[in-house]
Amino acid sequence: MTQDGALSGVSPESSLNLHIGCSALGARRSSLTDVTPATARSAGRPVAQPVVATDGLTKDYGSVLALDALTVSVGHGITGLVGANGAGKSTLIKILLGLVPPTRGGARVLGHDIATEGAAIRATVGYLPEHDCLPPDVSASDYVVHLAMMSGLPRVAARERTAEVLRHVGLAEERYRPMGGYSTGMKQKAKLAQALVHDPRLVFLDEPTNGLDPAARDEMLGLVQRIGRDFGISVVVTSHLLGELERVSDHVIILDGGRLLRASRTDDFLDATGHLLLEVLGDGGQQRMIAALVAAGVEAVPKGSMINVGSGAGVHDLIRDTAADLGLGLVRIQIDHRRIEDVFADA
Numbered sequence: 001m002t003q004d005g006a007l008s009g010v011s012p013e014s015s016l017n018l019h020i021g022c023s024a025l026g027a028r029r030s031s032l033t034d035v036t037p038a039t040a041r042s043a044g045r046p047v048a049q050p051v052v053a054t055d056g057l058t059k060d061y062g063s064v065l066a067l068d069a070l071t072v073s074v075g076h077g078i079t080g081l082v083g084a085n086g087a088g089k090s091t092l093i094k095i096l097l098g099l100v101p102p103t104r105g106g107a108r109v110l111g112h113d114i115a116t117e118g119a120a121i122r123a124t125v126g127y128l129p130e131h132d133c134l135p136p137d138v139s140a141s142d143y144v145v146h147l148a149m150m151s152g153l154p155r156v157a158a159r160e161r162t163a164e165v166l167r168h169v170g171l172a173e174e175r176y177r178p179m180g181g182y183s184t185g186m187k188q189k190a191k192l193a194q195a196l197v198h199d200p201r202l203v204f205l206d207e208p209t210n211g212l213d214p215a216a217r218d219e220m221l222g223l224v225q226r227i228g229r230d231f232g233i234s235v236v237v238t239s240h241l242l243g244e245l246e247r248v249s250d251h252v253i254i255l256d257g258g259r260l261l262r263a264s265r266t267d268d269f270l271d272a273t274g275h276l277l278l279e280v281l282g283d284g285g286q287q288r289m290i291a292a293l294v295a296a297g298v299e300a301v302p303k304g305s306m307i308n309v310g311s312g313a314g315v316h317d318l319i320r321d322t323a324a325d326l327g328l329g330l331v332r333i334q335i336d337h338r339r340i341e342d343v344f345a346d347a
């Protein structure tokens with residue numbers, strides 16, 4: 001890094017491209033028009049303005065229809081944007097950042113129109129792109145300082161803020177090493193740090209768990225949760241794994257072939273199915289228990305090593321008595337919840 005904050009070996013032009021690819025461009029938040037969410041009054045209760053609202057958003061790349069008349073609203077908190085590969089998630093994010101124009105329709109992000117206010121959006125929104133975009137011979141520290149300065153922070157503040165975000169994402173120790181030697185998990189953390197360095201109000205995280213092993217994936221999901229819950233930054237996070245985001249997101253939007261399949265609170269996806277799950281201990285316990293319950297007129301089928309039992313009046317007593325009659329140990333009875341995968345499969 002040179003004295004003026006430019007990365008050595010990175011030309012101003014490539015540096016600009018790098019920033020467009022890996023972060024949000026533009027002035028510092030403090031220099032922006034105030035876009036503090038207005039609280040509209042509706043039926044006497046304050047209603048927060050959505051952080052993102054799209055209206056008939058359509059994008060075709062020639063013969064490929066990536067987004068098909070998408071109308072959806074995203075509130076504050078953590079929103080999981082899920083869908084199979086090619087569902088249109090990345091296209092949607094790039095359009096919302098004002099980097100790719102839609103073919104038809106429009107959208108507002110934090111109150112800004114994507115058609116005319118792309119720079120203002122990128123100044124107040126952080127972006128973790130899906131693909132690797134990190135210069136291999138630059139350290140995470142120099143890289144994030146550079147992008148912080150491009151966002152308008154003075155050098156000293158940029159350094160302080162960089163040290164802070166790199167510590168938050170767990171890259172404090174490795175921050176002076178060239179990123180080319182980083183593991184996939186470390187690279188994702190560096191991309192996350194640059195998305196946060198300019199103190200955004202909203203971040204788009206495009207597949208932040210891509211390529212991570214289970215431990216690194218859990219760590220990244222924990223970071224996503226902290227960003228949303230502890231730092232109060234609204235998060236839109238994508239995944240092609242439908243179940244992955246259910247434990248961290250407040251809302252889930254499911255895209256399928258560029259169309260909106262469903263959008264609702266995560267809890268609503270996971271509503272109780274009205275069934276119970278039980279686990280019994282004993283020789284041939286699962287089959288014997290199922291046979292006895294079915295003989296008593298209760299719906300009972302295996303579910304993995306557990307038994308899925310239709311709920312109803314007196315069923316708890318019946319389960320207890322049946323287990324006792326058969327000499328089986330009753331390990332647990334719990335309410336069976338749907339998973340996002342189940343909802344998707346039913347759609």
Ligand SMILES: Nc1ncnc2c1ncn2[C@@H]1O[C@H](COP(=O)(O)OP(=O)(O)OP(=O)(O)O)[C@@H](O)[C@H]1O
Nearest residue numbers: 061064066083084085086087088089090091092240
């Ligand atoms: N620049 C482009 N030119 C042509 N087709 C494109 C372009 N970008 C995306 N597509 C196509 O648009 C569709 C949606 O792609 P998009 O990358 O938005 O999906 P996605 O849900 O993010 O999936 P993935 O996680 O695999 O990137 C796909 O069929 C993709 O091949």
